[in-house]
Structure formats: structure tokens, C-alpha cells
Amino acid sequence: MTPQALEREFDVIVIGAGAVGENVADRVVQGGLTAVLVEAELVGGECSYWACIPSKALLRSGTALHGAQTVPGAAEAVTRTLDVAAVLKRRDYFTGNWQDDGQVKWVEETGIELIRGHGWITGARSVEVAGLDGNSYQLKARHAVVLATGSTPTMPPIQGLADLQVWGTREATSANEVPARLAVLGGGVAGTELAQAFARLGSDVVLVARSGLLGSFPAEASKLVAAGLRADGVEIHLNTSTESIRENPDGTFTLSLGGQDAVTADKVLVATGRHPALEGLGLESLGFAAEDGKSLTLTADSTGLVQGTPGDESWLYAVGDAAGRNFFTHQGKYEARATGDAIAARAKGELRGAPEAWSRYAHTANEHAVPSVVFTDPELATVGRTVAQAAKDGYNASSVELPIQVSGSSLHSENYEGWAQLVVDEDRRVLLGATFAGPDVAELLHAATIAVVGEVPLDRLWHAVPSFPTVSEVWLRLFEKYGL
Numbered sequence: 001m002t003p004q005a006l007e008r009e010f011d012v013i014v015i016g017a018g019a020v021g022e023n024v025a026d027r028v029v030q031g032g033l034t035a036v037l038v039e040a041e042l043v044g045g046e047c048s049y050w051a052c053i054p055s056k057a058l059l060r061s062g063t064a065l066h067g068a069q070t071v072p073g074a075a076e077a078v079t080r081t082l083d084v085a086a087v088l089k090r091r092d093y094f095t096g097n098w099q100d101d102g103q104v105k106w107v108e109e110t111g112i113e114l115i116r117g118h119g120w121i122t123g124a125r126s127v128e129v130a131g132l133d134g135n136s137y138q139l140k141a142r143h144a145v146v147l148a149t150g151s152t153p154t155m156p157p158i159q160g161l162a163d164l165q166v167w168g169t170r171e172a173t174s175a176n177e178v179p180a181r182l183a184v185l186g187g188g189v190a191g192t193e194l195a196q197a198f199a200r201l202g203s204d205v206v207l208v209a210r211s212g213l214l215g216s217f218p219a220e221a222s223k224l225v226a227a228g229l230r231a232d233g234v235e236i237h238l239n240t241s242t243e244s245i246r247e248n249p250d251g252t253f254t255l256s257l258g259g260q261d262a263v264t265a266d267k268v269l270v271a272t273g274r275h276p277a278l279e280g281l282g283l284e285s286l287g288f289a290a291e292d293g294k295s296l297t298l299t300a301d302s303t304g305l306v307q308g309t310p311g312d313e314s315w316l317y318a319v320g321d322a323a324g325r326n327f328f329t330h331q332g333k334y335e336a337r338a339t340g341d342a343i344a345a346r347a348k349g350e351l352r353g354a355p356e357a358w359s360r361y362a363h364t365a366n367e368h369a370v371p372s373v374v375f376t377d378p379e380l381a382t383v384g385r386t387v388a389q390a391a392k393d394g395y396n397a398s399s400v401e402l403p404i405q406v407s408g409s410s411l412h413s414e415n416y417e418g419w420a421q422l423v424v425d426e427d428r429r430v431l432l433g434a435t436f437a438g439p440d441v442a443e444l445l446h447a448a449t450i451a452v453v454g455e456v457p458l459d460r461l462w463h464a465v466p467s468f469p470t471v472s473e474v475w476l477r478l479f480e481k482y483g484l
Contacts, residue, residue: 003134010036012343013127013141014148015119015281017107018045020320020332021148025112027340028144033347035112036139038119038129043103046150047329049095054173055193056375057091062200063377067439070413084178084201091173098174120282121145125315143347144315146304146339147281148332151274151321154295156185156210159244164253166245166268169194178202183255183265185242187213189374191271192225196376199232206235206263208242208255210272217380220401220419221437225376227417276324286310297324302362303355304339317343325363326370335363368432369452373442378418381445384433384452387423396426400482404438407469413439420474422448424482430455436474444472458484 012028014021017039025035042049061082068074096102107114117131119139127145129137153168155161167175172194180203184195187209199205207213207229213236214222229236241258245268248254255263275295283296287310290296299307304317318324319339320332342361345351355361374380390397404418418438425432434448451461462484466472 003136005136005138007138007140008036009140009142010034010113011142011347012036012144012146013038013119013139014146015127016045016148016150016320016322017043017103017114018148018150018320019047019329020150020322020336021045021146022103022107022112023333023336024146024148024317024319024340024343025107026110027337028344029111031341031344031347033143033344037107037112037114038127038139039114039116040118040132042098042100043107043114044100048100048103049098050170050173051190052329053094054091055169055190055197057094058087058173058197058201059193059375059377061087061090062197063375066200066377067413070415070439072414082201087201088176095174115139118280120280121286121316122282123285124312141315144317144343146343147278147298147306147316147318147322148320148336149277149281149322151327152277152279153270154273154275155270156242156272158185158242161245161270164245164247164268166253166270168269169271172198172269172271179266180204181252181265182206182267182269183208183253183263184269184271185209186269186271186273187211187215187238188271188273189214189372191269192229192374193376194269194271195234196229196232199229199234204233204235206237206265208237208240208257208263210239210241212238214374214380217374217382218386218401218419218421218435220421221380221382221435224378224417224419224437225374225380228376228378274321274327276318276322278322286316298322300325301354302357302364302366303342304335304363305342314346325366328370328372331366331370334365338363365453369449371445371449373445375442378438379440379442380435380437381442382433382435383445383449384431385423386433386435390423390425390432395432397423397432398426399423400478402474402477402481404436404441404471404474406471406473406477408471408473409438411469412471418471418474420478422478422482424458428455429458431458431461438471440471444474447472447475458482 011033012035017037117129119129125141127139178201182203184207195207244256278296304319306316309316319335357364371383401421409416421435423433
């Protein structure tokens, strides 16, 4: 067929059909508007196929096996190694074998249109799409264009790296083989999780981090994760630079580390952070430009409305990783729900100007209560402010912390090691943040998130009695240590 130039008009155009884009489109359609998703890759995005879902599928089998090995009676009934083929097959199931039929069906049933192709902004409320079907689409939005394009890996300036075919997180989470030796660059969440996943699948893993391991978390919590990695045989080099990488004639890689011996590996995984995927979206035509040597970023208000858009500022939105605020799928979906509702309300004249904090149209939780979990074994779960962040933000803050040593943890597994911390606003006597480290502590996090978001007074929280014997009993011990 001869390619065509097609003109279409919608109330809302969403560029990016990952979890965040899907949620924006869903909310505006629920609000009575029309929406189209523009996507050049798989509908469902990074989280569904290359990030959250496959990485957790790779981790879960090892965590379950290790959990059984820590409980007498169960330990005697299990083997000591994972079935790699079964783990990878389970991972493939959760990614839908990298087919998006189910996601596309949901989009169609929800009443959202889908155009497969690369889209970019050509003017106010105008988007052009180079369709994968060969057609060119000229789209016009009556109300809003939303950027939900996610993020892309940031490559470190290491000599030789740019010329090599190394793994990013995509290649690692979709791998069909387990390398005998794996070098992981990066001590953040992705690097730490994948280092443990591959160590438990049989790789000899070396992790190299320019600074500390999970440095944005309290040190006591990070130390427990480091101990867990070392127990799985991961060799950890912290505060160590990777000066160069070269590929050897046999296809292996040699890494030269600052002040240390070289490391040789069969595969190298680079997991040194991400930045908003804003390249190729035509933002330069609107006057947005990156600072020298830096990636382009945008500033959005509490509804996702991009600030500094020339002329009429009421139509361009950015949500999720593209907004550059929080690189978490769950938080991006939260932003998407609020942004979609705000767009629909503005279209109906029900919302003018900035919304009230904590209303359904505002991303207020971004300021106070962003939850995150590191799905290593032990887990690390945190929400809200650390002590340092609280002080920086002007709060009169204190903290209380202790090891997790309660009946529930003793029953959970032999030699359970955990740590918990609460950050308290002393002026209002409410929680500003919480951190938990230990096996299965992720399930403690939502209670803390509710307490922070709801600004529940400590005197009232004391009456929330934890069930016995559960790990949640640590809440009572924390309150007792605080003095309640």
C-alpha cells in the first residue's frame, strides 16, 4: 500500500504507552475525553518487559529458596541450587514472552486509540508520528499533549566503554543464558538487585561502585544488603572507579579498576543510573534545551503541567520518569492518575489554576511520601524523609532505630537480621519517614506510607496494635524506645 499522510484530532495525545501513559489515557477517557497512545515499542513499557517485572521474577526464586533454607525442617527438604531453565521460563511468562497482545487488548477495550510509531511535537498541541505501518500521522490535541516516555540509561564516561557491546538492564533482565562471570557497574537499586539475581543463578559476580552501596539509604540498612550479597558470593568494590574496559580476543572483558587489580568477566552490566527519555521529541522547537554536558530535563507543577512552555502554557504535561522527579513505576502511575483527572477537570472547566494539596489532581505525595523497595534478600524498604532530608527541609526531626528482634522475626527464620528506623517531626509528633531492612520487610512499608501521608499522631499510632507474632511487632518496639 502507498504510505498516506493522515490527519487526526483527539482531546489528549499521550506519547509513550508504558504503565504511566496507559494510566493517563485511562483516566482522561474515564473523564469523558478521547485519547490516543503513541508508542514505538511494546505497549506496557519498560516496567512490564525489561525492568520491574522481569527483574523481580528473576529475584523471587532465589529469595524463596533461601527463605526455605533458613527454616529448620524446610531446609532439609530442599535442594541447594536453582533450576536456571525454570527460573528463566517463569520470567518469560511474566513478560508475556515480550509480546504485548494482552496490553493492546486492554487499550482497545478501554476505548483508547493506539498508533504505533515514533511521535514528536511540531507545535502547540500538535504531534507528528512516523507510523510503523509506513503512514505519517498529523495529530492535533484539543486539550493536552502528555509526555510519558520514561527514562533511558545513563552511560558513565569510562575509557573504551562506548565502543563495546555490553549489557544494560534490558539485556540483563531478558538474558537467556547465565554468564559464568559477570561484572556489574553500579551500586544502586538495579545494580544491586541484578548482582544478587545472577549470583544466585550461578554467576561469579563482581560489583563495582564509584561510591557506596545504596548510598541514598541509611547506612545500617545498606550494610545488611551488602552482607546479603557477600553471603551469595558477590565480590564488592565500593568507592572504586572503573578507569577503562577492553574486549579481549576471546570475547571476554577486562576492567581496570582504580588502584586495584583488573577484573575479567564474560559479561559486563552497566547499571549506573537513568535520565528522562526526552530526546527526539521536538522539545527544542519549543525552546527547551539541555545544559552543556547534561541531559534535557523539564520542570512540571503538581499536576504535571510543564513550566516554561512558550505562549499558552496550559497544554503540555510530563509524568513519570519523563518528568524527572521519581523513577518508580508506582509513583509514575500515581502521577498519571492525578494528571489525567486534572486534564479532564480543566477541559470541563472544573479546575482552574493550581489544585489544593492532597486533592485528586495534585502529586502531593511526591513531596512527602515516596515509597520504594529494593527487592534484594534481605529487602530494603523506605518511605518519606531521612533524618538528613528532614533537617534540610527545615523540620525539627529526631529518629529512633533498632534491630528487628521480635517473636515474629525469630519465627520467620533462623538468625533473622533486620533493622528499622522511624523519623519523627517533633513539633507535630507525626512520622516524616520510615526505613526497614530485613527478609520480607516490603510488606511493612504500606503501613508506614499511610502513617506519613495521613500525618497520624504518634499518640494515636500507639493504639495500632501489631498482631502477634508478626514482624510488624517492631512498630511497638520502636514506639517503646521512643518513649510511648
